[in-house]
Amino acid sequence: MFKLDALSKMTTEEKYKYMLILVEGQCSSEKDALANLSNASAIIKSCxxxxxxxxxxxxxxxxxxxxxxxxxxxxNRIAVGKGVCGTAAAERKIQRIANVHDFPGHIACDSASNSEIVLPIVKDNVVYGVLDLDSPELNRFTELEEQYLAKFVDKLNKYINWDEL
Known part of the structure; x- marks a missing residue:
């Protein structure tokens, strides 16, 4: 069972540390990659x-x-090299975009999105995909989010067999 009522009393960084604890607990106790990644997206959205x-x-x-x-x-589909997600996958680099409307070739799936951070998922030098977060606020994502989301992807890489998907 996930306990999330304590989040309202936490600082931002405490929430992110708790997010890492939750994903570690989820992935260490479940072997199915799809179940883990479904819960991983919910953990992020909650924290x-x-x-x-x-x-x-x-x-x-x-x-x-x-x-x-x-x-x-x-x-449903994004070409590698296109939009923020495709760029992150092609360049194997985190894309932290303060204003998506200024990003050349931005793909707008939700018109409410104004900023975005995308982390490539790379394991054993293979790009398996990306983790994508959008916000309706401009300049939402900082180095703090980048740091903790990179740790989040590291936790996933520890437990997920990406070839299963």
Whole structure:
């Protein structure tokens, strides 16, 4: 059982530390990758404020395909190198975008999104997909989110067999 009522009394960084504890507990006690990633997106959405979307895209036949997420329906497929997600996958670099409307080629799945952070999921030098978070607020994501989300992806890489998906 997930205990989330304590979140309201936590600082932002305490919430992010708790988010890592929750994902570690989830993934260490369950072997099914899809179940873990579904809960991982819910953990992020529960622990991080001011999000309208949190989820995954997985690499399939050279393009990103929608995976588990929390939020409104999203784009089913994104070409590698296109939009923020495709750029993160192509460059294997975190993309932290203060204003998505200024990002050349931004793909708007939800018109309410104004900022975005995307982390490539790379394990053993293979890109398996991306973790994508959107916010209706401009400049929502800082180095703090980048730091904790990178740790979050590291936790997933510890437990997830990406070839299973």
């Amino acid at each position: 991080m404020d001011k999000l309208n979307w949190a989820g995954f895209y997985f690499m399939r036949s050279g393009e990103l395909v929608l995976g588990p997420f929390q939020g409104l329906p999203a784009c």
